[in-house]
Amino acid sequence: xxxxxxxxxxxxxxxxxxxxxxxxxxxxxxxxxxxxxxxxxxxxxxxxxxxxxxxxxxxxxxxxxxxxxxxxxxxxxxxxxxxxxxxxxxxxxxxxxxxxxxxxxxxxxxxxxxxxxxxxxxxxxxxxxxxxxxxxxxxxxxxxxxxxxxxxxxxxxxxxxxxxxxxxxxxxxxxxxxxxxxxxxxxxxxxxxxxxxxxxxxxxxxxxxxxxxxxxxxxxxxxxxxxxxxxxxxxxxxxxxxxxxxxxxxxxxxxxxxxxxxxxxxxxxxxxxxxxxxxxxxxxxxxxxxxxxxxxxxxxxxxxxxxxxxxxxxxxxxxxxxxxxxxxxxxxxxxxxxxxxxxxxxxxxxxxxxxxxxxxxxxxxxxxxxxxxxxxxxxxxxxxxxxxxxxxxxxxxxxxxxxxxxxxxxxxxxxx
Amino acid sequence: xxxxxxxxxxxxxxxxxxxxxxxxxxxxxxxxxxxxxxxxxxxxxxxxxxxxxxxxxxxxxxxxxxxxxxxxxxxxxxxxxxxxxxxxxxxxxxxxxxxxxxxxxxxxxxxxxxxxxxxxxxxxxxxxxxxxxxxxxxxxxxxxxxxxxxxxxxxxxxxxxxxxxxxxxxxxxxxxxxxxxxxxxxxxxxxxxxxxxxxxxxxxxxxxxxxxxxxxxxxxxxxxxxxxxxxxxxxxxxxxxxxxxxxxxxxxxxxxxxxxxxxxxxxxxxxx
Numbered sequence: 001x002x003x004x005x006x007x008x009x010x011x012x013x014x015x016x017x018x019x020x021x022x023x024x025x026x027x028x029x030x031x032x033x034x035x036x037x038x039x040x041x042x043x044x045x046x047x048x049x050x051x052x053x054x055x056x057x058x059x060x061x062x063x064x065x066x067x068x069x070x071x072x073x074x075x076x077x078x079x080x081x082x083x084x085x086x087x088x089x090x091x092x093x094x095x096x097x098x099x100x101x102x103x104x105x106x107x108x109x110x111x112x113x114x115x116x117x118x119x120x121x122x123x124x125x126x127x128x129x130x131x132x133x134x135x136x137x138x139x140x141x142x143x144x145x146x147x148x149x150x151x152x153x154x155x156x157x158x159x160x161x162x163x164x165x166x167x168x169x170x171x172x173x174x175x176x177x178x179x180x181x182x183x184x185x186x187x188x189x190x191x192x193x194x195x196x197x198x199x200x201x202x203x204x205x206x207x208x209x210x211x212x213x214x215x216x217x218x219x220x221x222x223x224x225x226x227x228x229x230x231x232x233x234x235x236x237x238x239x240x241x242x243x244x245x246x247x248x249x250x251x252x253x254x255x256x257x258x259x260x261x262x263x264x265x266x267x268x269x270x271x272x273x274x275x276x277x278x279x280x281x282x283x284x285x286x287x288x289x290x291x292x293x294x295x296x297x298x299x300x301x302x303x304x305x306x307x308x309x310x311x312x313x314x315x316x317x318x319x320x321x322x323x324x325x326x327x328x329x330x331x332x333x334x335x336x337x338x339x340x341x342x343x344x345x346x347x348x349x350x351x352x353x354x355x356x357x358x359x360x361x362x363x364x365x366x367x368x369x370x371x372x373x374x375x376x377x378x379x380x381x382x383x384x385x386x387x388x389x390x391x392x393x394x395x396x397x398x399x400x401x402x403x404x405x406x407x408x409x410x411x412x413x414x415x416x
Numbered sequence: 417x418x419x420x421x422x423x424x425x426x427x428x429x430x431x432x433x434x435x436x437x438x439x440x441x442x443x444x445x446x447x448x449x450x451x452x453x454x455x456x457x458x459x460x461x462x463x464x465x466x467x468x469x470x471x472x473x474x475x476x477x478x479x480x481x482x483x484x485x486x487x488x489x490x491x492x493x494x495x496x497x498x499x500x501x502x503x504x505x506x507x508x509x510x511x512x513x514x515x516x517x518x519x520x521x522x523x524x525x526x527x528x529x530x531x532x533x534x535x536x537x538x539x540x541x542x543x544x545x546x547x548x549x550x551x552x553x554x555x556x557x558x559x560x561x562x563x564x565x566x567x568x569x570x571x572x573x574x575x576x577x578x579x580x581x582x583x584x585x586x587x588x589x590x591x592x593x594x595x596x597x598x599x600x601x602x603x604x605x606x607x608x609x610x611x612x613x614x615x616x617x618x619x620x621x622x623x624x625x626x627x628x629x630x631x632x633x634x635x636x637x638x639x640x641x642x643x644x645x646x647x648x649x650x651x652x653x654x655x656x657x658x659x660x661x662x663x664x665x666x667x668x669x670x671x672x673x674x675x676x677x678x679x680x681x682x683x684x685x686x687x688x
Binding site: 288414 | 452453455460535568576
């Protein structure tokens with residue numbers, strides 16, 4: 001067993017690993033991450049996860065529900081640390097898995113992967129408490145600076161494959177018409193939504209004749225894509241994953257690619273917005289009442305998706321009681337993966353599975369820049385672009401390790 | 417169109433941290449607490465419409481503490497009423513520490529985006545003192561303070577609970593919360609309902625409402641104390657004491673004596 005595998009099994013048992021080894025793993029992780037683009041390209045199938053916030057036991061539950069690495073390909077959208085009691089174990093485990101299986105796990109940066117935020121919200125204190133010095137915190141922060149800002153998922157399927165664990169039951173064929181399936185942690189389907197809910201926004205977006213509607217054909221998620229392109233085929237289209245949301249400074253995925261990300265999260269600018277902004281029921285852009293931070297409306301998302309040939313934006317950052325929340329005619333979804341957040345909210349968590357498009361014998365219907373190539377695949381009836389088949393697995397908090405957990409019953413005290 | 421979210425997967429109602437209700441009756445006073453998970457999407461939408469402002473991120477809308485007397489008099493603390501007393505206009509709106517820096521760079525680049533969406537006091541500062549259930553007897557101004565000496569006695573605690581009404585992380589710019597703590601002894605009870613807000617590098621607020629009940633006499637005392645101080649002043653005071661500042665700033669109990677009183681009232685009544 002290699003040192004790395006040993007470290008993984010220690011961390012899986014929620015035990016910390018020696019400081020020199022943390023240093024080495026952080027160094028290796030940084031070498032890997034430095035090679036990644038600001039927007040990592042990920043091929044479906046992939047399981048997309050939202051905030052973890054140091055809830056180690058719930059991360060283990062997530063792996064139990066979603067399948068283990070490397071069997072399942074994971075994409076984590078940041079906020080690994082702070083709030084929970086096991087930020088160190090959670091982040092170091094994810095990092096070790098990244099070093100061990102670099103092609104099976106993608107980590108992108110959340111607003112908590114920052115020096116400033118972690119000193120206030122617990123990770124710094126946890127490192128001090130568990131190691132007696134801030135060294136491990138420093139190693140981790142150096143890794144934070146190299147985390148990608150986003151990811152783009154290509155080759156998704158518009159239909160749902162049977163769940164990977166379905167072999168335990170009689171395989172029930174998933175109707176090709178099912179767009180969304182919700183499963184619980186016992187691998188039982190709790191709801192299905194057919195694709196009849198055709199999205200109207202395509203016509204809206206086209207009719208509003210936004211300036212800059214692309215005329216070139218290129219890869220999804222680049223400024224060079226065309227409205228004649230990619231996801232009108234049998235595939236589910238490209239999915240952009242970011243922690244927070246969009247930025248008024250960013251009108252194409254290519255502009256994210258041009259940012260200099262290797263730094264502490266700044267207080268303003270495009271990089272800040274990608275990690276901090278929130279969708280809201282407004283028109284256009286708005287300022288948050290807090291005086292810093294943007295809110296963006298339905299029209300912004302639909303235009304961005306259209307211009308970048310995306311079918312969906314997946315983001316995290318906001319607590320949702322139900323684990324996930326699709327907004328704006330399913331053009332954006334919030335995924336939240338920390339059940340019973342802060343050990344007291346009682347919410348459920350979710351992960352989002354996107355299947356692989358195998359309808360063309362494994363040839364991914366990815367626009368690759370060949371002009372007109374995708375036109376042959378256009379359905380003659382001109383059905384508008386629709387999102388990938390989406391399976392949400394909803395799960396509860398893991399039974400907690402009693403050590404260090406807040407007592408369920410508060411302890412009586414003689415407060416005044 | 418029906419929004420799609422996890423509400424369809426109803427087999428997963430979490431039981432953690434949930435406590436549908438517990439109560440004790442002591443000499444004609446019934447004390448009840450209720451603790452349930454944060455609200456789901458639909459009740460949040462209803463509450464948003466009714467309140468007129470976006471509720472806090474962690475909204476324990478079903479939680480409450482109540483004290484009811486057999487005569488019909490009663491007072492309770494509930495989430496909706498606490499939030500209903502938050503300024504909904506934006507007149508008393510606070511801004512995060514780096515707001516000016518943020519906006520100055522933003523104004524140059526995006527002249528179009530200047531409108532603050534639905535302004536309101538997003539610190540959820542409330543002067544809530546509880547919801548009284550009947551008009552009589554009414555609280556009247558008083559000078560008699562809560563008898564601390566009686567509360568310092570190590571009488572057995574027959575009932576104790578802590579109930580959270582709401583909490584918000586202020587988009588990682590601090591913390592704001594409203595929590596209630598109650599202890600019932602054989603002869604008396606004390607309920608402390610506390611609003612606590614820390615806007616990092618800007619301001620700290622504590623607003624305490626204490627309800628004291630002497631069961632034997634039916635006397636009820638309500639004390640409200642609001643305190644504030646600039647963040648930097650408190651930080652310096654803590655630093656000069658040589659304490660771990662970030663940890664201290666998380667616990668309102670450590671900050672109570674460092675903040676200045678800005679508002680105060682004392683009322684009482686007698687139920688029979």
